[in-house]
Amino acid sequence: MSDREGASGAAAVDDELSLPKATVTKMISELLPSDVNCAKETRDLIIECCVEFIHLISSEANEICEQESKKTIAPEHIITALKRLGFEDFTTEVEDVLKDHKKLVKDREKKVSKFEQSGLTEEQLQAQQEALFAASRARFEANQQ
Structure with missing residues (x-):
C-alpha cells in the first residue's frame, strides 16, 4: 500500500469519526455574538478538538470498564473518566444531563404503558382516530356553510 492510499484511507476514517459540520456551525453561531463570524478552518479545528476529546474520554472510560x-x-464510567482526566468541572453538568435523560426515558416508558393499558389494539386505536378526524372534518365543513 502506498503512502497515498494510506492517507486516503485515513481520510475516510476521519470522515466517519467526525461531527456534523452543519450542527457545529449552528452551535458556534448561536454562541457567538451576531457581529462575529467563524472561519471554516476554525470550525474544522473545533470539530477536531471535540472528536479528540471524545476519543480521550471514551478511551479512559473503556479502561475503567475493563x-x-x-x-x-x-x-x-464516563463521569469517572472525566474526574481522572482532570475535568471535574464538567461532572456536575454531565450528571444533570444524565438525570434529564433518565427522566425522558422514564416518561417515554409511561407513554408506552398507557398504550398497553388502553387494552386496545393498534388497529382499534387507529379506527378511533379516524372516526375522530371524520367527526372533526364534518364539524369544520358544517361551520364553513
Missing part, C-alpha cells in the same frame, strides 16, 4: 470486568461502558 478494570471493573464490564463489557459495556456505563454513564458512571
Whole structure:
C-alpha cells in the first residue's frame, strides 16, 4: 500500500469519526455574538478538538470498564473518566444531563404503558382516530356553510 492510499484511507476514517459540520456551525453561531463570524478552518479545528476529546474520554472510560470486568461502558464510567482526566468541572453538568435523560426515558416508558393499558389494539386505536378526524372534518365543513 502506498503512502497515498494510506492517507486516503485515513481520510475516510476521519470522515466517519467526525461531527456534523452543519450542527457545529449552528452551535458556534448561536454562541457567538451576531457581529462575529467563524472561519471554516476554525470550525474544522473545533470539530477536531471535540472528536479528540471524545476519543480521550471514551478511551479512559473503556479502561475503567475493563478494570471493573464490564463489557459495556456505563454513564458512571464516563463521569469517572472525566474526574481522572482532570475535568471535574464538567461532572456536575454531565450528571444533570444524565438525570434529564433518565427522566425522558422514564416518561417515554409511561407513554408506552398507557398504550398497553388502553387494552386496545393498534388497529382499534387507529379506527378511533379516524372516526375522530371524520367527526372533526364534518364539524369544520358544517361551520364553513
